[in-house]
Amino acid sequence: MSDQDDIADAPDRQAGEAVWRTLSRLRSGRPLVHCITNYVAMDINANALLAVGASPVMAHAAEEVEEIASAAGALVINIGTLDKLWVTSMLAAAKAAVEAGVPWVLDPVGVNATPYRLEVAKRLTRLQPTVIRGNASEIATLGASSASGGQGVDSTIESFDALDAAQTLARKSGAVVAVTGAVDYVTNGRDLVAVANGHEFMARVTAVGCTLSALVGACLAVSDDALDATVHGLVIMGIAGEMAAERSQGPASFRVAMIDALYRMEETQVEEAARIG
Amino acid sequence: MSDQDDIADAPDRQAGEAVWRTLSRLRSGRPLVHCITNYVAMDINANALLAVGASPVMAHAAEEVEEIASAAGALVINIGTLDKLWVTSMLAAAKAAVEAGVPWVLDPVGVNATPYRLEVAKRLTRLQPTVIRGNASEIATLGASSASGGQGVDSTIESFDALDAAQTLARKSGAVVAVTGAVDYVTNGRDLVAVANGHEFMARVTAVGCTLSALVGACLAVSDDALDATVHGLVIMGIAGEMAAERSQGPASFRVAMIDALYRMEETQVEEAARIG
Amino acid sequence: MSDQDDIADAPDRQAGEAVWRTLSRLRSGRPLVHCITNYVAMDINANALLAVGASPVMAHAAEEVEEIASAAGALVINIGTLDKLWVTSMLAAAKAAVEAGVPWVLDPVGVNATPYRLEVAKRLTRLQPTVIRGNASEIATLGASSASGGQGVDSTIESFDALDAAQTLARKSGAVVAVTGAVDYVTNGRDLVAVANGHEFMARVTAVGCTLSALVGACLAVSDDALDATVHGLVIMGIAGEMAAERSQGPASFRVAMIDALYRMEETQVEEAARIG
DSSP states (O other): OOOHHHHHHOOOHHHHHHHHHHHHHHHHHEEEEEEEETTTTTHHHHOOOHTTOOOOEEEEOOOHHHHHHHOOOOEEETTTOOOOOHHHHHHHHHHHHEEEHHHHHEEEETTTOOHHHHHHHHHHHOOOEEEEEEOOHHHHHHTTTSSSOOOOTSSSSSSGGGGHHHHHHHHOOOSSEEEEESSEEEEESOOEEEEEEOOOOGGGTHHHHHHHHHHHHHHHTTOOOOOHHHHHHHHHHHHHHHHHHTSSHHHHHHHHHEEEEEEHEEEEEEHHHOOOO | OOOOHHHHHHHHHHHHHHHHHHHHHHHOOEEEEEEEOTTTHHHEEEEEEHHHTTTEOOOOOTTTHHHHHHHSEEEEEEEEEEEEEEHHHHHHHHHHHHHHTOEEEEEEETTOOHHHHHHHHHHHHHTOOOOEEHHOOOOOOOTTTTOOOOTTOOOSGGGGHHHHHHHHHHHHOSSSSEEESSSSEEEEESOOOEEEOOGGGGGGGGGHHHHHHHHHHHHHOOOOOHHHHHHHHHHHHHHHHHHHHHSSSHHHHHHHHHHHHHHHHHHHHHHHHBBOO | OOHHHHHHHOOHHHHHHHHHHHHHHHHOOOOOOEEEOOOTTTHHHHHHHHHOOOEEEEOTTTTTTHHHHSSSSSSEEETTTTHHHHHHHHHHHHOOOOHHOOOOEETTTTTTOHHHHHHHHHHHHHTSSEEEOOOHHHHHHHHSOOOOOOOOTOOOOOOGGHHHHHHHHHHHHHSEEOOOOOEEESSSSEEEEOOOOOOGGGGGSTTTTHHHHHHHHHHEEEEEEEHHHHHHHHHHHHHHHHHHHTTOEEEEHHHHHHHHHHOOOOOHHHHHOOOOO
């Protein structure tokens, strides 16, 4: 792992080629990604997944989540607008995914905001998520198993400050843990990878973090290695953000351009832009 | 009915004039369209309905759906993100619409994906929908009353391959049935109409199928003939897609341009572009 | 209060400077705005709040709404897609906000459409909202405590025609009441302010009224005066609409440009464009 400047100075072509292979498999394989996500994120998540080549399905009814999760290429569970009925379905879907060998991503949105979210996130963490992705306040809270600051659902600390918590959480849960922010960090408790792609507008569009989790899910569906899949999902979204920034007048036109970029992204753009350290 | 090439070669000016009359009635009449639809589709459906001239209302509470459905120009029921509480409201709203003589559209999203959806869709089908619109996998499943392939909520077969199922379903249910895809087919069990308008990006934007159902609902509210109204709704949306493709860099800018086009569409554009066979 | 033409002819620089100070406080303070809002409005509300500088949190679970509302800078409750479970949370959140001294906004969407909505809105009105914002049909209904026309969730009367109802409602409830439309009127039961900013496309994009309520909430979080905060929220959104109209091809590109404008808006634009009378 290098520091942010090193990463920014030296795009990693070899890593970029691996990212491109994942993206190509996504586009040809069109994996089914089952999302149980929050109301705010559904639209952008479904559109980002379609743009990148995956086939999203949003479903939360207790009557059908086990069946859909078991048949999916990956499951993504996001607690952004949870309530009792949804939590029941989330737990059932996660169990079904694990039993069927389907990888799944936990996005503990706002786990730092209330004890209720922390309790739900801890229950889900015990169900062997393949990947846990959150912002620094969220991972710091979940890693420490007690609230660690943060205001609402936005982080008040830098991703670097949640590194210890991330590694602890990875070791305890067995999951790959990603802390995303200006620089993203991904760890399995031993290895640590940093990703420096992205743009500041990504913090000004709602549900971009949730969309990162959805893309990581899509990459898991076409990869054998959870750490690589996570890194590749973050790089793809980060490059889309960089491409989008060039044609944006503000956060809303940025969002449109970012989804367009997920669809348009070509081999050379990925290979030349990936900043992994 | 002609095959796809014939339709594409020969826009039908007379049919286009009828489509334009429907669109004009929509814009002047501003019919109330009550949607009980999925979380992913709500935003794009409401915006598409407003852009085309209708007045959308989203409401799902058991306490009020009968009243709203009875007073509406049309009701649209979409099972994309159903659960038990919503199903209760869907059934009540459909019954109220039929009793009040309000036309209603059933969109059986993902009916091929789980037995739960199939059971719900069958119960709704027995409540005399005016129109049933789905992709090929959905109509094939509902027409056969047993799962017929498809992955998640996207179709794995061509619309042409669901023609027999569509005609069977139309005869059994009494509804006009529309199978939409690269070419759309609309049948009342006797007559069969094909629509060749549209653009491939429409499959890369989430909830475009749901929006087709919503627009068909809007057209039903200002038409006497359910077959014509269905065809007109599909043509209007297809032309909007064609107009949008000219100013798009990817699926997200396409979506924006498609809704703009529903608002901007002029008489000559409709009359010269309608491809009905 | 002047009539619409006077306001339009004479932007008020002094008032504009006060609006700019509110916007600056928003951008630097990043207040947490807790929204319990309808499914259609969530995406645009969260994005508009982020663009203008606030930190939105959407949460509706009974297990956590009191805690989140108490800690927020403002609470916004919108009954656009209500049902029984959500109403329980809305009532609890409003009570918690009042107890904690957190200002809150009531948006009685479609209160004119059904007795159920009217009953819910009346219960919420009794919980001391700081501001009530609605269209003319909604305020006329809530002010009269009986349905007063309107079709679905769109108004069928002009904002001016709801002025008496607004003043009655303000006096009875103790809230500042805003009736928005081509011209917006804001009253505390004694003073009356008119705002003439905005663009006709704002009626062609879903949930713009809801977004006005969310922005008013954000302004309340950084202001001492509820009347001023309400006026400033309406002016900011209205100017964003005017800026957006210059770069739009229809309602969807207008929506994108309007959110961009909330982010881009500069001091001179606010000071030169504010039309308050």
